Amino acid sequence: MSKTDLHKRMTEGRADGDGTGDLMTGIPHSAAMGMRLVSATDGEALMLLPYDENLVGDVATGILGGGAITALLDTCCGAAVFATKAGVMSTATLDLRIDYMRPATPGETVQARATCYRVARSVAFVRALAYHDDPDRPIATAAAAFIVERKPEKPKPEDQS
Amino acid sequence: MSGTDLLDRLAVSIPYIRFLGIRFERRGDELTALMPFKPDLIGNPLLPAIHGGATGAFLEITGLMQLASDTAIQAATEGELPDDYAPVIPKPIDITFDYLRSGKPRDTYARAMVQRRGRRVANLRIEAWQEERAKLIATAHGNFLLGR
Numbered sequence: 001m002s003k004t005d006l007h008k009r010m011t012e013g014r015a016d017g018d019g020t021g022d023l024m025t026g027i028p029h030s031a032a033m034g035m036r037l038v039s040a041t042d043g044e045a046l047m048l049l050p051y052d053e054n055l056v057g058d059v060a061t062g063i064l065g066g067g068a069i070t071a072l073l074d075t076c077c078g079a080a081v082f083a084t085k086a087g088v089m090s091t092a093t094l095d096l097r098i099d100y101m102r103p104a105t106p107g108e109t110v111q112a113r114a115t116c117y118r119v120a121r122s123v124a125f126v127r128a129l130a131y132h133d134d135p136d137r138p139i140a141t142a143a144a145a146f147i148v149e150r151k152p153e154k155p156k157p158e159d160q161s
Numbered sequence: 162m163s164g165t166d167l168l169d170r171l172a173v174s175i176p177y178i179r180f181l182g183i184r185f186e187r188r189g190d191e192l193t194a195l196m197p198f199k200p201d202l203i204g205n206p207l208l209p210a211i212h213g214g215a216t217g218a219f220l221e222i223t224g225l226m227q228l229a230s231d232t233a234i235q236a237a238t239e240g241e242l243p244d245d246y247a248p249v250i251p252k253p254i255d256i257t258f259d260y261l262r263s264g265k266p267r268d269t270y271a272r273a274m275v276q277r278r279g280r281r282v283a284n285l286r287i288e289a290w291q292e293e294r295a296k297l298i299a300t301a302h303g304n305f306l307l308g309r
Contacts, residue, residue: 029212032201056176058250065177066253067218074214075204090205093213097257 010040010082030075033068037079043116045079047072050109062106066140069130070098072112073142077126080114087151088119096144104139108132114142124148167233168192171247172226181215183222192230194223194271203266211264213299220258220271220287220301225250227273228283228305249308251283256303264298267291276302283307 010026022037024030024047033055038046049055049064049072057065074096081091104110113135114128128142129135168185172178181202184195196202196219204212232248271289278284287301 026206027212028201028203028206029215030204054176054180059174059176065175065218065222066256067181067214067221068177070217070221070256070258071212071214074212074217078213090207092205092210092263093258093260095257095259096213096217097255098253099255100253103252 010037010079024075027075029071033071035072035075040079040083043080043084043119045076045083045112045114047076047079047112047114048109049112051107056106061103063103064106064110066098066100069100069104069110069140070096072110073098073114073128073130073140074144076112076114077116077128077142077144078146080116080126080128081119081124081146081148084116084119084124086119086124086148087153088124088148089151090149091124091146094123094145094147096142099141101138101140104130105132110139119148119150121150122147167242167246167248168226168230171229171250174247175250177218178222181218181222183219185226187230190231190234192223192227192273194219194226196269196271198267198269200266205263208263209266211266211269213258213260213264216260216264216269216289216299217256217258217301219269220289220299221253221256221303223271223289224256224273224285224287224301224303224305225253227275227285227287228278228307231275231278232307251305251307254282254304254306256301258299258301260299262296262298264289265291269298270294278307281307 036048055068118125229248273287276284
């Protein structure tokens with residue numbers, strides 16, 4: 001798989017009528033968890049994590065493990081970085097802070113929305129939110145910084161002489 | 162029942178720990194967690210590298226299990242534990258992950274240090290490494306809510 005393929009798989013999702021989206025086959029761990037990419041454009045990514053009993057962290061309640069939310073938010077933040085117009089070819093998480101606001105409701109799909117609000121030469125900054133239906137009632141929020149590799153910028157005309 | 166038995170029983174009872182394939186070894190009150198490599202932990206197939214989310218979840222679970230283990234040890238000093246005893250699993254409040262090196266496709270280890278355990282909240286630092294203990298691949302620090 002080339003870098004372009006990875007870029008495609010991180011960004012070219014689609015919102016299906018039934019609210020599913022593309023399984024993230026280019027990222028084995030995300031695919032194994034059942035994460036789906038719904039959209040990724042203009043530095044904003046939307047992903048879904050359907051409820052799965054394999055991801056439960058507390059058997060008594062059936063609540064998903066906090067780590068599953070962490071993995072979803074990390075992936076969604078990465079997709080948002082790829083989805084900017086900055087020509088990002090690859091990303092690696094530098095740091096990630098998660099605040100857990102309330103437990104996910106057992107049986108319900110978790111959505112994640114990430115916004116990449118700044119891409120510098122080698123670092124991108126992202127914020128993200130995980131929720132069920134109402135973004136104003138977040139399950140968790142995230143703030144992350146990514147190291148990025150960008151396409152070399154085209155030389156300016158005066159540099160070509 | 163021995164502490165290790167109790168820990169094993171707790172670990173296999175949690176589906177997400179089984180999903181990631183994490184195992185635990187306890188020496189005294191120190192817990193070492195092991196996440197054996199498997200292909201579905203990969204996040205970047207080009208390098209290849211373990212998914213940052215999997216490493217993050219591993220660090221978090223290591224912290225939770227260290228706290229649960231400490232709770233069980235404390236309970237055991239106060240009297241014989243019933244066979245169905247299960248320590249309360251704390252809940253993460255907030256965690257910050259620092260990724261220092263890319264996780265290679267090999268086994269990963271982690272240990273948690275409890276900086277302070279109060280009545281309601283515990284503050285932890287957790288470290289993950291692969292072939293060399295001194296070459297950490299990721300660290301986490303965070304607060305966990307104790308009790309129900």
